[in-house]
Amino acid sequence: MEKLFNTDWNLLLQLALPMVLLAGLGMSLLLCSAFFPRDRPKIFLGVLLLAILGILFYTWMQWRVVVPLSQEMLLFDRFSYSLDLIVLVTLLIVLLLCSKYVSAEGTRSSEVYALFLFAVVGMMLIHHGADLIVIFLGIEIMSLSSYILTGSRRGIIRSYEAAMKYFILGSFASCFLLYGIALAYGVTGSTSLASLQSLSLAADTSGNTVLLTMSVAFLLVGLGFKIAAVPFHLWAPDVYEGAPTPVTAFMAAGVKTAAFAALLRIVLALGHLPQIPWIPVLWILSALTMTIGNLVALRQTHIKRLLAYSSVAHAGYLLVGVTAALQNNTLSDATLGGVVFYLFAYSLMTLGAFGVVVAMGHRGEQVEELSDFSGLSQRHPFLAAALTVFLLSMAGIPATIGFAGKFYLFAGAVEAGFYGLTILAVLNSVISVYYYFAPIIKMYFQPPRGYELPPLSYPLLAAVFLCLFTVLYLGIFPSDLFLMARESVKELIF
Amino acid sequence: MDIFRDHLLTWIIFSPLLGLVPLFLFPSGREKQLKGVVLALSLIPLGFSLWLFASFQGTGAYEFQEMVPWMRGYQAAYQVGVDGFSLLLICLTTFLLPLVLLATWNDVHRNVKGYLFFFLLLETGILGVFSALDLLLFYVFWEAALIPMYFLIGIWGGEERIYASIKFVLYTMVGSLLMLVAILYLYFAAGHSFYWGDMAALHLPRMTQIVLFAAFGLAFAIKVPLFPFHTWLPDAHVQAPTGGSVILAGVLLKMGTYGFARFAIPFFPEAVRALGPLLAVLSVIGIVYGALVSMVQVDMKKLVAYSSVSHLGFVVLGLFSLNAQGVSGATLQMINHGLSTGGLFFLVGMLYERRHTKLIADFGGLATSMPLYxxxxxxxxxxxxxxPGTNGFIGEFLILLGSYQTHPILTTVATSGVIFAAIYMLWMAQRVFLGKVTPKNQNIADLSLREGVVLLPIIVLIFWIGFAPGFLLDKINPTTEVFLKTKTEKISIPPSPVTGEGRGEGGDTN
Structure with missing residues (x-):
């Protein structure tokens, strides 16, 4: 504990400024809502967007200059900053998406915005956590904010139900996580990642091996829940369906990214231990997640449930990358970079797709059945084209970021020699084509229905356009982003 | 002019996209003018490719190479080049596209902009497939060509279009994604390079070759389509709009046979020795089966579609004969099939525009009412x-000549396909054109000037190739020689002038 007193607080403030600023912004928003009775969503939104752009820029500058530094509780390396960038972009787009929803649902905008900000602070804590406890704290901050946001559709029973379900199951998962951390403490006498990483189990300490294996199993269950890996995914469709659509987008993109960050840190810290059967476990987890996610998605007629199962499937593809990155213990920069790239790609296309779903909603009434999309191409060609591009990207069709991402993941898996898993993954991609094309069929091949299209707000259009442009541009020229992602994972510290 | 000459291939691939500009500029409601402008712009790629044809040396190596690094981190590049195989297919593509736009002048009324948009994207995709020398680039174009065709069938197709279009996509995706895994394997085997030459220079163990060949072969066999992977084709063809059918039969299917010639056979000589006879058998089954099924069709479009299965069987048979006549004949036959089947689809489409039916039984005695047609x-x-005297004769004759030397028995069986073809085609023609004019067919208008302009270039080429095929064969033959030498000796490929020893070394490898 001595080290804490040696902390260079100036340096720490400089490194953790994004987190501090976001937390400060969130609290000021709450104060504003306490002192000023009138809600001013437009002003709040404008200020927040500017602030987030500034923080985004600052984080990027930090990414460029950072020297990896760990101070027991928090660590700062390019990996954590690159994940920060992903969640900040997510936050930016989600704020744009929810501008309309906030004014329509009668919720106070400042509260919603503040909760989003707190969730992102939690995510950043996960990225920068050098200690299992800090990671746990981050997960809890993130999750609690998400629980509340999920239930923020006033008077809609389904939203409450989703929040309750998410809360109960999520708390259960947190218990697993905490128990796993406790068992890890039992083995090493410390909860820091560094101590886990320097751990080497001698052959005779079989008791410790059992403890550690159990600890890892509990941690995997807890994190598997957060990333919605099969068989811990059952909450996802219900919660995604019940939550307000911008919140769903936030959960699908941001929460999943942060949870993967936690998973990656822990897996990489403990990956060197031969006693833990990492490869078979992750292999099976990813195979199950991909296959079941995709197969169940085939039967969905509700766009948010469909996207929920697709997000389960994407967690499976990401796990393919994690499995490949762990192979033969010499971490492949390219493969791990591919995982980071895919997290960004996945976030963007998911946000875009949900953005279109938000745009389809009308005066608080959400439009979520696939049949509501019939003939959209004739009524609103831009929305139809945008959703088509996002779906093609999720299906992994070339010239979109989704293809580039899958390419990097599968290339890593082939390099590591996981041919079976790669073939399973590409066959899954074929299955996914079938359900990703279902909305396209509705939008383009079927006549319009008598549904009145809502007027579109500019922030919403800006968000969808931003996603669309990035998905296409980075789909055709992915190398800069990939090199950045690869750079991010070169000097991992614990 | 240098900017054009130095990047001629790039201009060809991307100049179709020039046609997208008027799509965004024109207000809706002026479809006629828009079609005219896009048609005029579609002559630009044709002009470029004629220039390419004229200045093509025919050395057997890749010409007009260009290389720009593309995906750094993984050594993928924008690398293109043409040889005798791809040159003709590029010309065929740019030749057919203006005709397609002209032929469907009155056909498409709904969402004209979208129709033109997808056709232009499709053209770029196909041209990219035929010019890519980087396997990842090839794959990207290969998949990219799929999506516009999907929309063309799905939006402007017939009654069963949704089923047909999704079937088309799923069949193609299964093959191509497995091919992607094989490409990735080759990338690492070739020392981090997607360049064609580096992969062709590999010496892989026999079993590996067979597995990889199966992955590539499945993708190409589905595309060709080879029996028993052909079931998507009749559905797609019957549902597709006329223009879509013409491009599908004319050039899209050739992506499969081209893939065999360009990638599968040169990369895996051992596997070809092991599995070549199997593919020859499948192609002969396809020839006979396609012909027999054609015979019982009641729908003219379906008949032409099944005849494609039969004809492309000949192409594959020629490729796997692995001798000069067979391979050159197969390459020529790809062009011939594009012309004749493309032409037939045009004609069926014109008839459909007039009568809104494609059933053979609905017609009779058209020769009297529509002599020109x-x-x-x-x-x-x-x-x-x-x-004899038409282009088809030269192609099929060369193929049979070649394949008889390697597979005499199979060739004998395949020859029956020629006879069957005569039977089903002439029988159909007899029912549609000859005999007494039925009342409903009495007053059909004959070809209009526009339709005549569509058909005339095809007819000219049919006879030109039929009587003097030399101007095409001269371009094909040197490439065939290199192809056969590569296959038999696995010699080192002539190093590409742009990259020297290939791209494996240097750059930013991991």
Whole structure:
């Protein structure tokens, strides 16, 4: 504990400024809502967007200059900053998406915005956590904010139900996580990642091996829940369906990214231990997640449930990358970079797709059945084209970021020699084509229905356009982003 | 002019996209003018490719190479080049596209902008497939060509279009994604390079070759389509709009046969020795099966579609004969089939525009009411059944000549396909054109000037190739020689002038 007193607080403030600023912004928003009775969503939104752009820029500058530094509780390396960038972009787009929803649902905008900000602070804590406890704290901050946001559709029973379900199951998962951390403490006498990483189990300490294996199993269950890996995914469709659509987008993109960050840190810290059967476990987890996610998605007629199962499937593809990155213990920069790239790609296309779903909603009434999309191409060609591009990207069709991402993941898996898993993954991609094309069929091949299209707000259009442009541009020229992602994972510290 | 000459291939691939500009500029409601402008712009790629054809040396190596790094981190580059195989297919693509736009002048009324948009994207995709020398680039174009065709079938297709279009996509995706895994394997085997030459220079163990060949072969066999992977084709063809059918039969299917010639055979000589006979058998089954099924069709479009299965069987048989006549004949036959089947689809489409039916039973005695149309139809038909004097004869004759040397028994069986073709085609023609004019067919208008302009270039080429195929064979033959040498000796490929020893070394490898 001595080290804490040696902390260079100036340096720490400089490194953790994004987190501090976001937390400060969130609290000021709450104060504003306490002192000023009138809600001013437009002003709040404008200020927040500017602030987030500034923080985004600052984080990027930090990414460029950072020297990896760990101070027991928090660590700062390019990996954590690159994940920060992903969640900040997510936050930016989600704020744009929810501008309309906030004014329509009668919720106070400042509260919603503040909760989003707190969730992102939690995510950043996960990225920068050098200690299992800090990671746990981050997960809890993130999750609690998400629980509340999920239930923020006033008077809609389904939203409450989703929040309750998410809360109960999520708390259960947190218990697993905490128990796993406790068992890890039992083995090493410390909860820091560094101590886990320097751990080497001698052959005779079989008791410790059992403890550690159990600890890892509990941690995997807890994190598997957060990333919605099969068989811990059952909450996802219900919660995604019940939550307000911008919140769903936030959960699908941001929460999943942060949870993967936690998973990656822990897996990489403990990956060197031969006693833990990492490869078979992750292999099976990813195979199950991909296959079941995709197969169940085939039967969905509700766009948010469909996207929920697709997000389960994407967690499976990401796990393919994690499995490949762990192979033969010499971490492949390219493969791990591919995982980071895919997290960004996945976030963007998911946000875009949900953005279109938000745009389809009308005066608080959400439009979520696939049949509501019939003939959209004739009524609103831009929305139809945008959703088509996002779906093609999720299906992994070339010239979109989704293809580039899958390419990097599968290339890593082939390099590591996981041919079976790669073939399973590409066959899954074929299955996914079938359900990703279902909305396209509705939008383009079927006549319009008598549904009145809502007027579109500019922030919403800006968000969808931003996603669309990035998905296409980075789909055709992915190398800069990939090199950045690869750079991010070169000097991992614990 | 240097900016054009130095990047001629790039101009060809991307100049179709120039046609997208008027799509965004024109207000809706002026479809006629828009079509005219896009048609005029579609002559630009044709002009470029004629220039390419004229200045193509025919050395057997890749010409007009260009290389720009593309995906750093993984050594993928924008690398393109043409040889005898791809040159003709590029020209065929740019030749057919203006005709397609002209032919569907009155056909498409709904969402004209979208129709043109997807056709132009499709053209760029196909041209990219035929010019890519980087396997990842090839894959990207290969998949990218799939999506516009999907929309063309799905939006402007017939009654069963949704089923047909999704079937088309799923079949193609299964093959191509497995091919992607094989490409990735080759990338690492070739020392981090996607360049064609580096992969062709590999010496892989026999079993590996067979597995990889199966992955590539499945993708190409589905695309060709080879029996038993052909079931998507009749559905897609029958549902597709006329223009879509023409491009599908004319060039899209050639992506499969081209893939065999360019990648699968040169990369895996051992596997070809092991599995070549199997593919020859499948192609002969396809020839006979396609012909027999054609015979019982009641729908003209479906008949032409099944005849494609039969004809492309000949192409694959020629490729796997692995001798000069067979391979050159197969390459020529790819072009011939594009002309004759493309022409037949045009003609069926014109008839459909007039009568809104494609059923053979609905017609009769058209020769009396539509003499010009019937003449054109018979010319295409003769080309399709390989009558001497037409282009089809040269191609099929060369193929049979070549394949007889390697597979005498199979070739004998395949020859029956030629006879069957004559039977089903002539029988169909007899029912549609000859005999007494039924009342409903009495007053059909004959070919208009526009339709004549569509058909005339095809007819000219049919006879030109039929009587003097030298101007094409001269371009093909050197490439065939290199192809056969590569296959038999696995010699080192002539190093590409742009990259020297290939791209494996240097750059930013991991």
């Amino acid at each position: 019937s003449t054109c139809f018979f010319i295409m038909l003769f080309s399709s059944i390989a009558l």
